[in-house]
Amino acid sequence: MEVGLPGLGPMWSGGHPVFVQGMWHSVKVSGVDPDLGVELELDAGGGEYGKYVWAYNGTFREETHGGFYIKEDLCSASGDTLIFHVGLDWRTPLGNWTLTVRNGAVEEAFEVVVVQAEYHATVQKADVTLWQEPFTEGAIMAGMPAMTIRNNGNIFVRLEVHFSRWEENFLVNLDRDTLGPGDSASLRVGFRFPSWRPMRTVVTGRVDVIPVGFVESPGAFNVFTTQTFMFDVHLNVGHSGYxxxxxxxxxxxxxxxxxxxxxxxxxxxxxxxxxxxxxxxxxxxxxxxxxxxxxxxxxxxxxxxxxxxxxxxxxxxxxxxxxxxxxxxxxxxxxxxxxxxxxxxxxxxxKQPTGSPPEGGERPYGLAVILALLAAFALSLWWSKRRPKAGRGGQK
The missing domain is CATH 2.60.40.2040 (CFA/I fimbrial subunit E, pilin domain)
Structure with a gap:
């Protein structure tokens, strides 16, 4: 006999199967003879939500609460294996229970544990800035994630992303929108820019972390509430750095x-x-x-x-x-x-970089100036050598 949340494998605590308060479950029973009928009785000593009975005799049914805590269309029978899709109310007492499986004259009891549903996400977030040239249409995607969301609970959660305005223009890249226990997802966002004039604006993004798979009994929506995380998207139309x-x-x-x-x-x-x-x-x-x-x-x-x-x-x-x-x-x-x-x-x-003469200015001593000075110096030497020397006065 195995118990788990739909989409997850069997859950155990101290070697005992685990039910989660307020959630739908998949209970797999193998090695039975369906023709003899199969009954599951989950009992914690009675009370309105302290006992559940589910049965199969050609069809699946729930016998204790008017069929509210079973989904017949999701149950299945194949050979000697039955899968019951059953739920517990959010007011079901926590602790140790007994699950008895009856198949004809055969009866087997299992100790199981009912634990509280836990769902709390943690996030790492960073605000997003997107730039686009004025009067230019185009889609721009952020390079870094706006948010990373981790499910630290023991049930499934669904992620929804919304924006305070221009929601139809936003691009959402979410690598998964449903998180099981311990799963993480990264969110990247982008924007399809219309042909806008220069502007700066901030749009608020919102990630809703919604618990899923709970039994929608009276009051359940007040228990399984949505977590919300916010982030900002800066939409800048114009020239970067201006x-x-x-x-x-x-x-x-x-x-x-x-x-x-x-x-x-x-x-x-x-x-x-x-x-x-x-x-x-x-x-x-x-x-x-x-x-x-x-x-x-x-x-x-x-x-x-x-x-x-x-x-x-x-x-x-x-x-x-x-x-x-x-x-x-x-x-x-x-x-x-x-x-x-x-x-x-x-x-x-x-300070002017070394070796980079200023544009629009002049070198203090350009090459032409240096060559001209050298030529003048050489000419001066040549001329001084060719000048006749003055004769000495006096007697022989």
């Missing part, structure tokens, strides 16, 4: 800090989107503004740009640091019909 000024009518993506090298000109792109006309003014503090342009059109200090939905304009600022100034700022003043905002990009002067 800050976003997100206003109603226009948006600005800009790097919070840029590294500069003395004598080297660096191009700093800033991205503008929206649905309005914006006046852009650029000033430098501790840096020299070499050039400014919007979508390739150069301007001096200020310019207007018409931003259209679905399009992105590029403000390109070419800057060079000033000697002796370690930290500077690029100030961008933006004015629309209803908004006035300032964006500040910090600059930091770094």
């Amino acid at each position: 800050e976003l000024l997100d206003l109603d009518l226009f948006q600005v993506e800009y790097p919070p800090i840029v590294q500069l090298y003395l004598g080297k000109v660096r191009d700093v792109p800033v991205y503008l989107t929206g649905n309005c006309t914006v006046t852009v003014t650029v000033h430098g503090e501790g840096v020299s503004i070499v050039r400014t342009s919007i979508d390739g059109e150069e301007f001096n200090v200020s310019a207007q740009v018409r931003l259209e939905p679905g399009n992105m304009s590029t403000l390109l600022i070419s800057v060079r640091p000033l000697a002796g100034v370690e930290e500077g700022k690029i100030r961008i003043h933006l004015v629309s019909e209803f908004e006035v905002r300032d964006v500040v990009i910090k600059t930091k002067l770094k």
